[in-house]
Amino acid sequence: MGKASLIMIIGFSVIFGLFRMNFSRDVYDASKNFTRYFNRTAVHHIAISGAEIALGKLAETNGSFNGTTVPTMHGAADITVTDYTAGEKAYKKIVSIASYSGESDTVTVLLWRQPFSRFASFLEGLTAYYIYPDTIDGPLYWHNGQLRTRGHVVFSAYVSLSEPPLIQQGDPGGNSVAEFQDGWTVDEDIPIPATNYLAVAANSGYKVTNADLYLKFLPDTTVQYKVGNGSWQTERVTTLAPNGVFAALNGHDVHVSGTAVSHVTIFAQKQGSSGGRIWIDDDLLVGPPDARASDVKNRPGMIGLVADRDVIVSKNPANNNDCIIHAGIFAASGTFYAEDYDRRGLSGTLHVIGSIVHEGYTGAFGNNGQLVSGFHELLEWDKRFGYDMPPFYPNTDRLGIISWRE
Amino acid sequence: MSTILDLIGATVIGMLLLLSAFRYWSNMSEEAAFLNQERIVQSNVTALAEVFEHDLRKIGYLKGSKLDPHDPIIRTPTDSTHLTFLADLNDDGTIDTVSYFLGPLGEVPWSPQHPFRVLYRQVKSANPYCTSQPVGSHLGLSHLHFGYYKLNGDTAAVLGDIKIIEVTLKVENPYAYASSDQRAVAFWQQKRLVGRNLRR
Numbered sequence: 259m260g261k262a263s264l265i266m267i268i269g270f271s272v273i274f275g276l277f278r279m280n281f282s283r284d285v286y287d288a289s290k291n292f293t294r295y296f297n298r299t300a301v302h303h304i305a306i307s308g309a310e311i312a313l314g315k316l317a318e319t320n321g322s323f324n325g326t327t328v329p330t331m332h333g334a335a336d337i338t339v340t341d342y343t344a345g346e347k348a349y350k351k352i353v354s355i356a357s358y359s360g361e362s363d364t365v366t367v368l369l370w371r372q373p374f375s376r377f378a379s380f381l382e383g384l385t386a387y388y389i390y391p392d393t394i395d396g397p398l399y400w401h402n403g404q405l406r407t408r409g410h411v412v413f414s415a416y417v418s419l420s421e422p423p424l425i426q427q428g429d430p431g432g433n434s435v436a437e438f439q440d441g442w443t444v445d446e447d448i449p450i451p452a453t454n455y456l457a458v459a460a461n462s463g464y465k466v467t468n469a470d471l472y473l474k475f476l477p478d479t480t481v482q483y484k485v486g487n488g489s490w491q492t493e494r495v496t497t498l499a500p501n502g503v504f505a506a507l508n509g510h511d512v513h514v515s516g517t518a519v520s521h522v523t524i525f526a527q528k529q530g531s532s533g534g535r536i537w538i539d540d541d542l543l544v545g546p547p548d549a550r551a552s553d554v555k556n557r558p559g560m561i562g563l564v565a566d567r568d569v570i571v572s573k574n575p576a577n578n579n580d581c582i583i584h585a586g587i588f589a590a591s592g593t594f595y596a597e598d599y600d601r602r603g604l605s606g607t608l609h610v611i612g613s614i615v616h617e618g619y620t621g622a623f624g625n626n627g628q629l630v631s632g633f634h635e636l637l638e639w640d641k642r643f644g645y646d647m648p649p650f651y652p653n654t655d656r657l658g659i660i661s662w663r664e
Numbered sequence: 665m666s667t668i669l670d671l672i673g674a675t676v677i678g679m680l681l682l683l684s685a686f687r688y689w690s691n692m693s694e695e696a697a698f699l700n701q702e703r704i705v706q707s708n709v710t711a712l713a714e715v716f717e718h719d720l721r722k723i724g725y726l727k728g729s730k731l732d733p734h735d736p737i738i739r740t741p742t743d744s745t746h747l748t749f750l751a752d753l754n755d756d757g758t759i760d761t762v763s764y765f766l767g768p769l770g771e772v773p774w775s776p777q778h779p780f781r782v783l784y785r786q787v788k789s790a791n792p793y794c795t796s797q798p799v800g801s802h803l804g805l806s807h808l809h810f811g812y813y814k815l816n817g818d819t820a821a822v823l824g825d826i827k828i829i830e831v832t833l834k835v836e837n838p839y840a841y842a843s844s845d846q847r848a849v850a851f852w853q854q855k856r857l858v859g860r861n862l863r864r
Contacts, residue, residue, distance in 0.1 A: 285699065660730050
């Protein structure tokens with residue numbers, strides 16, 4: 259009887275032991291699976307943290323951060339930052355390699371020094387309202403003045419401000435408020451840079467130094483050009499200005515119109531109080547005149563207008579009934595405006611597909627809110643400016659993310 | 665007489681002991697099977713989660729450049745079981761079109777309580793070494809839901825408003841334990857900010 263009991267107890271122990279082993283194995287495998295997933299998630303977050311830390315350091319050091327190893331979350335992120343250029347574009351590449359509990363992961367971020375065309379509209383020193391149904395379909399920079407909104411104004415992209423906006427209720431319904439779809443931030447001012455470097459770039463482009471320059475781009479890849487009172491000549495754009503820069507230096511102006519099918523930048527340099535203005539004498543296009551922003555996306559042409567002073571829509575018969583401009587407009591110390599905007603009579607619509615730095619007056623309104631002179635204005639941001647730019651277009655001091663790979 | 669009573673008593677006690685042992689054995693077997701199911705389901709949901717994470721992390725990514733913001737990067741707004749987006753998955757500078765969708769009911773045995781579906785992943789790539797055929801996986805997926813949100817958390821009904829994608833998965837073991845129709849179940853849900861490569 260004693261032996262039988264002993265055999266029975268040992269037998270049961272063996273059977274239950276086997277069960278216990280199976281249980282333990284299942285529990286161990288389940289927890290191992292979970293642990294592995296946790297480790298992979300953790301190492302991924304460490305890699306992201308490394309990239310975010312690098313972005314913060316680059317902002318703190320104005321782009322001079324080269325990388326380091328950061329211990330974080332019981333792991334480590336090995337960060338490297340490298341510079342390289344492609345043409346006139348300057349890039350920085352952040353590589354964050356994380357390690358944690360035997361796992362590793364990499365996040366790569368590509369940044370570029372953002373051009374001013376990154377903003378649909380770049381405004382300084384203005385306090386004014388957007389009201390329903392205004393829609394601002396591109397990044398907006400509004401500093402040294404207060405952005406005010408009334409009603410359901412839609413900002414579809416990033417908004418940079420120097421102080422919080424004044425958001426008031428309004429239409430539709432009387433209690434609607436502005437919608438910032440990509441948020442807004444209060445950040446530091448972006449200084450307007452010197453444009454002297456464009457005079458240097460014009461050494462590899464086309465420049466005049468003793469008279470105004472007249473340009474008319476043609477869709478057959480050529481440009482008609484005239485210097486001062488000289489005669490018109492025709493040349494291929496890439497032959498005349500291999501790097502795409504056309505410049506009137508030493509205090510002269512540029513007059514421009516036509517259809518461009520390559521990347522070009524037109525520059526007017528001031529000298530004292532003379533010159534430095536770009537006059538738009540007729541439509542200036544990269545696509546068909548009736549194009550909208552989405553229609554120019556596959557066009558090979560891209561135009562930059564960089565003036566030390568003003569960019570002006572000329573008062574002439576060609577511009578008396580609508581004017582269409584497909585360009586990034588940069589009026590360094592002046593504004594973009596219509597000549598005699600308050601005395602030219604009704605001139606139709608000024609349709610800009612591009613970007614404007616320092617927008618000025620293009621029309622005058624009567625007491626009843628009706629346009630009495632100048633243009634109705636329609637501004638659309640050329641979304642290609644989010645990742646491309648005209649040659650040697652002025653850069654901001656900000657780095658922007660081009661791509662983020664996890 | 666007392667010997668007979670001893671034998672009867674021992675037999676009854678022995679039978680009770682054996683009955684308890686069998687009952688214990690049965691419970692243990694069921695529990696062991698269920699634990700094993702849990703392990704498989706956990707493993708399946710982790711595998712699915714890692715596939716989704718791998719691809720969704722790259723929404724809108726293009727090596728060395730930026731996807732044209734004129735092109736909608738997410739192609740199937742408001743479709744809760746079909747997601748198509750653009751991404752340079754293999755980091756070769758070409759845009760791939762990535763789709764996730766469910767196969768029809770009936771592809772795998774199902775019941776109304778457990779509507780198992782095959783999950784298909786399709787990558788249309790310029791890379792000739794990538795197949796453009798949908799690749800299906802039956803890992804016990806019984807629920808899949810894509811949610812699309814604005815930055816402020818409101819539901820996005822318009823393509824351009826989508827800044828966040830939410831993925832919800834429910835995975836069950838296709839093989840229930842016979843006596844109780846009890847199945848191991850695992851959920852996975854993640855809200856992913858897709859704005860890193862979409863921001864303009």
